[in-house]
Amino acid sequence: MTKLQELWLTEAIRLREEHAGPLQDQEANRLARAAGGELSTRIRHRARWLAERDGLVLALRHWLQGARLALVVLAVLAVVSGAGLGFAALGDGQTPVNVFWALGSLLGLNLVLLIGWALGLAFAGGQDAVLGRLWLWLSEKLARDAKAIQLAPALLLLLQRKRLNRWVLGALVNGVWLVAMVSALVIVLMLMATRRYGFVWETTLLGSETFVALTRALGTVPALLGFNVPTVEMIRASGDGALNLDSARQAWATWLVGVVLVYGVLPRLGLALLCLWRWRRGRADLALDLNLPGYAQLRERLMPSSERLGINDAAPAQLHQVQSPAGTVQSTGALLVAIELDERPWPPKLPDSVKNAGVLDSRESRHKLLEQLSRFPPARLAIACDPRRSPDRGSLALIAELARSASATRVWLLQAPPGEALDAERLGDWHSALQQLQLPFADCAPMSWLENGHD
Template sequence: MTELNNLWLTETIRLREEHAGPLEDLEANRLARNAGGDLPTRIQRRALWLAERDGLSDALKHWLQGARLALLVLAVLAVVSGAGLAFAALGDGQMPVNVFWALGSLLGLNLILLLSWALGLVFAGEHGASLGRLWLWLSEKLARDAKAAQLAPALILMLQRHKLNRWAIGILVNSLWLLAMLSALAILLTLLATRRYGFVWETTILSADTFITVTQALGALPSLLGFNVPTVEMIRASGDAALNIESARQAWATWLVGVLLVCGVVPRLLLAAFCLWRWKTGQASLHLDLNLPGYAQLRERLMPTSERLGISDAAPEQLHRVESGVSDQQSDGALLVAIELDDQRPWPPPLPKNVSNAGVLDSRESRHKLLEQLSRFPPARLAIACDPRRSPDRGSLALIAELARSASATRVWLLQAPPGEALDAERLGDWHVALQQLELPFADCAPLNWLETGHD
């Protein structure tokens, strides 16, 4: 994951919370605080954890795949368009080629749009956005991920804030036109190598001297690179009919190729390289704007002046699948912990020597202390004892999920009712459904053998 992608996902999370309200982020905030670092680093860690949990990281991968495919489609269109310009300029060789009509066909639209892009860059910085919007639209369609729709607005806002959008669009526009000009140049050389063309110029109101001046001016730079320029006699003679002289045809052909190279290919190449340089230098200075409302309000949660303990955030709309972030190599030992047991139930049960007792979590302080401990010393096996006589509220389920993510393997122990009492079948069913959504194994008997040996 590149730094640009990290900032992109962070901005996406900010926009999502700005429009849809705060996300359930208790565990994300705790992990960001434990990782340390300055506020921008913690904000990024929080956002990346939320993006991974909510599927935005996968959506970004799909969007990037769609973006590459969209770029390939545009590149193919550029190649085909460039080839079409060359065919339109020279024709089939049955008729003499009007050199200035051919030059206009090859360079006219390119130079007009080049000038328009340059003026827009100077005065507005947004010209060429239509092609950029087309690429973004194609990228989103080809990504085939509904969540990818949240990514494009975040990217645009982030680039606009740092004035990088003009250079990103510049790379896209100039690279595609460079591809079109190279395609036109390749087809032009192929046609000139395989067909015999005669070249003329025609006019009604201009004099021959005008065409001589224009031809020599356009051929000045190509001549420095070794391209031939027709002599004055050749230019004058070509005003009446196509010269059936090999040297004249070659001179006009190399002049046409040289002008296309110098006035069509080279400017787009230099501009694409310049935009790429500005993009690279600007990208290196990308950073979070901590003055934005979405980031400013995270300061107290991620760098608090006094620690806030316990689960106090709004309940999520749905339970998220629990996936342990701890490997077997990172974890060790076995641990039993209980959640909100009443005083009448004897606790803990007799435990094997290698199983530790974390006690009963019945306060914010105890929950916070255990989570901090597990973040530093994650157990290989964790058993969580719950009293199914209580309703499986979302706060308890969120705590179970957070504990489970801190261990390599987790099982939930649904305790039996005390003698003389019976469990409510409907409430027990709610526990089963909730734990199945979390994809956590559960049982109504003590998993002590599993805690001790790692198997039943």
């Protein structure tokens, strides 16, 4: 996952929490604290974990797929529109082509929208580009994922802080118009190569010298690139009718192609490359705004003052053994922990290599153990449960969280006390729940496995 995608998901999580309230993030916060780093790094780590848990990472993939498909749709529309402009400009060849009507058909709308985009870029930041809004709308619709609804607003908010949205949308708008103009130019070349066209200009109000000056002025830059420009005599003669000379047809055709290339294709190409360059240059500077309320309130949870001062909460006696270097818990150690036992003798007799983490019967004990496991994950973990209790969601979530902190985990379903029988239906619920968690379980003590790694 790229840095941009991480920031994007983080912003989406912030928007989601602002609208729907805080998420259940205890495990995410614990893992972010264990990962270390600056506050922004921890916030991104937390957001990525939450996004993976809640399916937002998959929604982002769907959104990106939809965005690519939307680009393909816009490109196809641009090709078809450009081809339509080319056919409309030259016609079927049965009548002479009015060169300035053809030029207006090929360049008029493009130049008007280009000027409008430039003014919007200068005064409004370019965020109101119609094509840009259409692309975002299509991306969301084609993603077909309800969870992707907050991704587009999150992306825009993230980019607006560095004013990069103007360059992203600018690259899109100019790129689409570049495709349209290239399509129109290709159609014009194909038609000129397969049909015989005559070229004229007509006027009622203006004199011939006006068209001579305009034609020569428009052809100045194309002439520098090697395109022919009609002579003054050709321009004047074309006002009375299409010249039946191959040299005149070729001169007008070359002039028209050169003008479309210089004033239609090249400006869009240059602006698209400029927008891409500005986007790539500014993308590296993207960062979270830690002053936003959604991020500021995470500071104490992800970088508590006790941690920043280098002070750790004192662990209970049992947990001190877990983080002891002599126990080698981090690499090859084994740990036994119990969850909410009702007046049972505990712990059982343990081999010297197996450490006892006690009984988790309060929120504080759970959090402390999880903090320890995030720093010193055991190679083997056995979780003892009392099957006389129902396997509620809280207990199963704790078992899953503990299991994620160890290389291998087994669940020990304790036998009933003497003179008492286990409820078969409740025991079946435990079996079913643990199978869904894909955790091995047994009703006998896994001491051999804890000590040696095998039964």
